Amino acid sequence: MSSPPTPSWSPDQATVENANVTEVARELGLASYQELHRWSVESRSAFWEMVLTRLGIVFDRPPDSILSRDSVPQETEWLPGALLNIVQSCFQADPAAAAIHFEREGNRTTLTYAELAQLVDRVAHGVGGAGFEPGARIAIAMPMTVEAVAAYLGIIKAGCVVVSIADSFAAGEIRTRLELADATAVVTQGQFTRAGKTHPMYDKVVAAGAGKAIVVDPSTSTPSRPGDLAWDDFLGPAEPFDPVPGPPSTATNILFSSGTTGEPKAIPWTQVTPIKAAMDAHFHQDVHEGDVLAWPTNLGWMMGPWLIYGALINRAALALYDDVPTGRGFGEFVQSVGVTMLGVVPTMVRAWRESGCMEDLDWSRIRTFSSTGEASNGADMSYLMGLAGGRPVIEYCGGTEIGGGYITGTVVQPAVPAAFATPALGLDVCILDEDGRPAEEGELYLIPPSIGLSQELLNKDHTEVYYTGTPPGPNNEPLRRHGDQMVNLGAGYYQAQGRVDDTMNLGGIKVSAAELERALAKAPGVRELAAVAVPPPEGGPSRLVAFVVMDAGIDEAETMAAMNQLLKTELNPLFKLFDLVTVDSLPRTASNKVMRRELRAVYGRN
DSSP states (O other): OOOOOOSBBBOOOOHHHHHHHHHHHHHHHHHHHHHHHHHHHHHHHHOOOOOHHHHHHHBBBBSSSSSSSSSSGGGHHHHHHBBBBGGGOOOOSSSSSEEEEEEETEEEEEEEHHHHHHHHHHHHHHHHHTTTTTOOOEEESSSOOHHHHHHHHHHHTTTOEEEEEEESSOHHHHHHHHHHHOOOOEEEEOOEEEEEEEEOOOHHHTTTTEEEEEEEHHHSSSOOOOOOHHHHHHHOOSSSOOOOBBTOOOOEEEEEEEEETSSEEEEEESHHHHHHHHHHHHHHSSSTTTEEEEEOOOTTHHHHHHHHHHHHHOOOOOESSSSSTHHHHHHHHHHHHHOEEEEEEHHHHHHHHHHHTTTOOOOOOOEEEEESOOOOOOOHHHHHHHHSOOOOOOEEETOOOOEEEEEEOOTTTTTTTTTTTTTTTTEEEEEEOSSOBBSSEEEEEEOOOOOOOOOOOOSSOOOOOOTTTOOOTSOOOEEEEEEEEEEEEETTTEEEEEOOOOOOOOEEEEEEEEHHHHTTTSSSTTEEEEEEOOOTTHHHHHHOEEEEOOOTTHHHHHHHHHHHHHIIIITTTTEEEEEEEESSSOOOOOOOOOHHHHHHHHHHOO
């Protein structure tokens, strides 16, 4: 084991005393965070019962028990006998308290909990008025705005299912997700502006073959198809709406996470998945009532729903900024609305550091940062801490199929840049080598069960993806595969080493090598290729490198330009090729699988 890492931040006594984890440990008679975590995994029913009480989760009918544990972890039943609609748990704050701070094109709006609740009820009435029955699947494909949040909560309150689609996807990728989820309608926006550039969102969903469209701000793109509705025409009366309850296993949201075969995994979130997100925010990001949470994201990624539940169930406010977060305007918004927890993606921090655009701002209200989506760089995270006068970065790693994080940090433990301090409460993990033996470096496995862990995939065999072929745990317990490579740094700290499969994170967006290769292979002169995520020597977010076998006489620079255009038009304009390496052949296993690890090693040596 390497020598223990050196913290760059340690909590003072006031931080420890006021932390949510300290309060609950004291109530339980536990002397340390480590004891609290051990109790949370040894007494899972008692732990989650405490969470339900502490968060004030609202039930139409309370559960008969917390956990009906089967010997097969994927068949665990949570809260058997209960009926609930999770949206009810989002509106327990003072109705006059701020629920959303929102800025669009320099204009700032604040909605109270009462105002947001009324808009959510109007959406729920509109869902029924438009002819949708409970269980209908309605997509949201638009930026993270007040209307997006209200649509998300209103659809769920009406007993329907949100299909989450990122606004950055090309029409073909939107079509794939609409078809996988069998979405019958979509809430979208006429168009939106990013860094001065206009993006026609409504036209894109029409090109994707979406069903009925409800169009926010139709003045920028008038609904052109019969049956499509303008947002104001869709909204129902400003009257209370009785939420439609369901069993805990009822789907409320379908999200997508790329698999190694290229087709994204369609992952249902249920009525109880948000409890995991809210619990993480409460204990790991230390969110308190009245806090203000900002995390640039949208509903197409799990951090969009996470932000809604992490804020509202904890009686805090969301801070939404409708433009790119890499410029000073975003930093001034954070300062102005008094953000207390600022979430980031490491690529964003790198941009801030390189431009210096966030320096000399007053971020003194920030108590914590949190970073997720891709591997962090220690120097960048140290720089981030300094922007708020020395505040901790809670490194946070998880997944859509977890409902939050599995490894993270707390405000009561010293913060090490780009390192995790603990498995999340309610979960435990182990690291195994390629022979299935406990190791300091290797593949990290989850030790189930936990609220939040998926139990179904719409388009794949859930058991095969997460359980089949996994080795037994240290105590012979069943393990759940997640696919991250991790190293134990010592003193309880861990560091991410990327993925063990062919999935990669680019700019915080998970994408499979197969998806990338399908698009890149269309460039002229490409005979075969392999897309590989390569971490930079100094650490931090991975870079996309294409190893290409090319026809003779093809210009590499022109090919790389063509590939970047293909990434932009066919997948996502946020994806960019860092380098192109021509090779005579690709290294393959006996079963003809490309040896990406060998390609990464070769690139690192060069």
